[in-house]
Amino acid sequence: MTSPERPAPDRHAPRPASAPAPAGRRRAAARPAWILVVPATAAALLAVLPLGYLAVRALEHGPAYAWDVVADARTGELLLRSLGLTAAVVAACLVLGVSLAWLTVRTALPGARAWSVLVTLPLAVPSYVTAFAWLSAAPTLAGFTGSALALTLASFPYVYLPVAAALRGTDPGHEEVARSLGHGPLRTFLRVTLPQLRPAAAGGGLLVALYVLSDFGAVSLMRYDTFTRGIYTSYRASFDRTPAAALSAVLVLMTVALVAAETRTRGRADYARTGTGTARRAVPAALGRWRPVALAWCGVLVAASVGFPLAVLGYWLAIGSSATWDPAGLTATALTTLGVAAGGAALTTLLALPVGVIAARHRGRVAHLLEQAAYAGHAVPGITVALALVFFAVRYARPVYQETPLLICAYAVLFLPVAVAATRAAVLQAPPVLDDVARSLGRSPFGVLREVTVPLAAPGVAAGAALTFVVCMKELPATLLLRPTGMDTLATRLWTETGSGSFAAAAPYAAALILLAAVPSYLLGRHRT
Structure with a gap:
C-alpha cells in the first residue's frame, strides 16, 4: 500500500529507462523450466534432422559434384515448371479465397453460414483425389492444366480461412467512412478493405505456395514434372542419393525465399485497432441483382472442389x-x-x-x-x-x-x-x-x-x-x-x-x-x- 507521504504513481506516465520491467515482462523474459526445455529441444532436433541430412548428402561427393547436379539443364527446367505452377495456383487461390471470404462475411449472401462450412470441405479432399477425379473424367487434362486445376481446388481454403477471420476482426468503421465520402462499393473494397486483408491473404498465399512446392500426388498422377517428382524419380532410379539431396536443397532454398518474400509483403503498416473497439458486426452489403451471380459463384466452386470428385467416385x-x-x-x-x-x-x-x-x-x-x-x-x-x-x-x-x-x-x-x-x-x-x-x-x-x-x-x-x-x-x-x-x-x-x-x-x-x-x-x- 502506498504511504501518505508519497503519492501513488501515475500508471500512464512514461517509465524511466532504468525502471524495472513490469511483472508480466519479467516472467516472459525468464528462462523456461527444464521440464519444458528438454522435450522442446528433442522436438527441435527432430525437426532440423532433414536439414542436416541435406548438408551431409549433398556434399558427400564434394561441392563440385553437387554443383553439377544443381547447374544441370534439367534442374533449371524443373525450377521453371515448379515456379510457374506455384504462381498460377497462388494467383487463382487468392482470387477464390478473397472473393468467397468477402461474400460469406460481408454481404447478405443467402445461407452465408452454410456456405462458410461448405467452402472449407475441400480440406478433406486430398489433391491427388481431386487429380484422380478430373483425370479419370478428362484424360486430356494431364499436364500443367490438370495439375493447376487440382491443386487450386484443393488448396483455396488455405486463403479463405485467414481472410474470412480477418474480415470478421477488422473495424467496419473504416469502410463506412469511405462510403460516406462518396466511394462506391468497389472502390471502398479496393482502397480500404483489401489493404487490411493483405497480411492474412499473404499468409494464406504462402501456405498455398508451400503446399504446391511440396505436393507429390497430384503432379505425379497428372504426369507433370516438378521438383518433388524429380526428387522421387532420382531416388528410385539410382543408389546414389546425392542428386536427390542436391535437388532437395534447391527446393528448400526456394521455400525459404518464399517465406522471406511473404514477410516483406506484410510491410510495416499497423492493421490492428488502437483499442478494443465496439463489438459489432458490419452491416451486410446488399447484393441486389448480383445475388444470382454470387450464389452461382459459390455453387460452382463447391461443386468443382467437392461435388465433382464425389460424383466421379460414385460413378x-x-x-x-x-x-x-x-x-x-x-x-x-x-x-x-x-x-x-x-x-x-x-x-x-x-x-x-x-x-x-x-x-x-x-x-x-x-x-x-x-x-x-x-x-x-x-x-x-x-x-x-x-x-x-x-x-x-x-x-x-x-x-x-x-x-x-x-x-x-x-x-x-x-x-x-x-x-x-x-x-x-x-x-x-x-x-x-x-x-x-x-x-x-x-x-x-x-x-x-x-x-x-x-x-x-x-x-x-x-x-x-x-x-x-x-x-x-x-x-x-x-x-x-x-x-x-x-x-x-x-x-x-x-x-x-x-x-x-x-x-x-x-x-x-x-x-x-x-x-x-x-x-x-x-x-x-x-x-x-
Missing part, C-alpha cells in the same frame, strides 16, 4: 465389379490409416506442447531458437523428410528402418508447425496470472503445466491435433518411402491403383479417405465460422 463405385471390391482389404487399410494418423497426431501434439508453451510464455534466445527450429518442417517437403529418416535409420537406428515408428516420426517432422501454431495460440489465450497463482501455492513447474496451462489451452490444442490427424491421413510421399513392407494406407493404395489406371479399384479407397477426413474437417470449419 466408379457404381460400375465397379465384385473383382474390384475388396471389403476386407478396404477395412484393414482404413484401420491402418487411422492408426498411423492417430499415432502421428499424438506424437506431434506431445512434441508441440512444450514448444508452444515456451513460445507463448517466454522470450529470449533459447525460446526463439526452439520455436524457429520447430518450424523447419515448413521448408522441407515430405519426400526430403523421408530421405533424411531413411539415411538416419540405416546408419544409426537400423531396427526401426521401414517400421511404423519411423513413419510416425516423419509425420511429426512434417506437421509439427501445424501443432505448434495451434498450441501457441491456445496458450496465449490463457491468462498467465493463473500460472503465477499456482506457483505461489507451491506447485512445481510440471504441476503448473499439468493442472493449469494444459487444461486451459486444451480446446485449442485439440483443434491442432484434429488438423494434424487430417493431414497425416492425406500424406503421400513420405508414406510411400517409409511404410513398412506390406503395409498400405488409403493414400498409398489409391496412388498405386490410379498409377496403373485401375480407377474403379481406386475409387473405394478414395471415398473412404474423404469420408474419414471429412468429419474433423467439418468440425474445424464450424469451429472457425
Whole structure:
C-alpha cells in the first residue's frame, strides 16, 4: 500500500529507462523450466534432422559434384515448371479465397453460414483425389492444366480461412467512412478493405505456395514434372542419393525465399485497432441483382472442389465389379490409416506442447531458437523428410528402418508447425496470472503445466491435433518411402491403383479417405465460422 507521504504513481506516465520491467515482462523474459526445455529441444532436433541430412548428402561427393547436379539443364527446367505452377495456383487461390471470404462475411449472401462450412470441405479432399477425379473424367487434362486445376481446388481454403477471420476482426468503421465520402462499393473494397486483408491473404498465399512446392500426388498422377517428382524419380532410379539431396536443397532454398518474400509483403503498416473497439458486426452489403451471380459463384466452386470428385467416385463405385471390391482389404487399410494418423497426431501434439508453451510464455534466445527450429518442417517437403529418416535409420537406428515408428516420426517432422501454431495460440489465450497463482501455492513447474496451462489451452490444442490427424491421413510421399513392407494406407493404395489406371479399384479407397477426413474437417470449419 502506498504511504501518505508519497503519492501513488501515475500508471500512464512514461517509465524511466532504468525502471524495472513490469511483472508480466519479467516472467516472459525468464528462462523456461527444464521440464519444458528438454522435450522442446528433442522436438527441435527432430525437426532440423532433414536439414542436416541435406548438408551431409549433398556434399558427400564434394561441392563440385553437387554443383553439377544443381547447374544441370534439367534442374533449371524443373525450377521453371515448379515456379510457374506455384504462381498460377497462388494467383487463382487468392482470387477464390478473397472473393468467397468477402461474400460469406460481408454481404447478405443467402445461407452465408452454410456456405462458410461448405467452402472449407475441400480440406478433406486430398489433391491427388481431386487429380484422380478430373483425370479419370478428362484424360486430356494431364499436364500443367490438370495439375493447376487440382491443386487450386484443393488448396483455396488455405486463403479463405485467414481472410474470412480477418474480415470478421477488422473495424467496419473504416469502410463506412469511405462510403460516406462518396466511394462506391468497389472502390471502398479496393482502397480500404483489401489493404487490411493483405497480411492474412499473404499468409494464406504462402501456405498455398508451400503446399504446391511440396505436393507429390497430384503432379505425379497428372504426369507433370516438378521438383518433388524429380526428387522421387532420382531416388528410385539410382543408389546414389546425392542428386536427390542436391535437388532437395534447391527446393528448400526456394521455400525459404518464399517465406522471406511473404514477410516483406506484410510491410510495416499497423492493421490492428488502437483499442478494443465496439463489438459489432458490419452491416451486410446488399447484393441486389448480383445475388444470382454470387450464389452461382459459390455453387460452382463447391461443386468443382467437392461435388465433382464425389460424383466421379460414385460413378466408379457404381460400375465397379465384385473383382474390384475388396471389403476386407478396404477395412484393414482404413484401420491402418487411422492408426498411423492417430499415432502421428499424438506424437506431434506431445512434441508441440512444450514448444508452444515456451513460445507463448517466454522470450529470449533459447525460446526463439526452439520455436524457429520447430518450424523447419515448413521448408522441407515430405519426400526430403523421408530421405533424411531413411539415411538416419540405416546408419544409426537400423531396427526401426521401414517400421511404423519411423513413419510416425516423419509425420511429426512434417506437421509439427501445424501443432505448434495451434498450441501457441491456445496458450496465449490463457491468462498467465493463473500460472503465477499456482506457483505461489507451491506447485512445481510440471504441476503448473499439468493442472493449469494444459487444461486451459486444451480446446485449442485439440483443434491442432484434429488438423494434424487430417493431414497425416492425406500424406503421400513420405508414406510411400517409409511404410513398412506390406503395409498400405488409403493414400498409398489409391496412388498405386490410379498409377496403373485401375480407377474403379481406386475409387473405394478414395471415398473412404474423404469420408474419414471429412468429419474433423467439418468440425474445424464450424469451429472457425
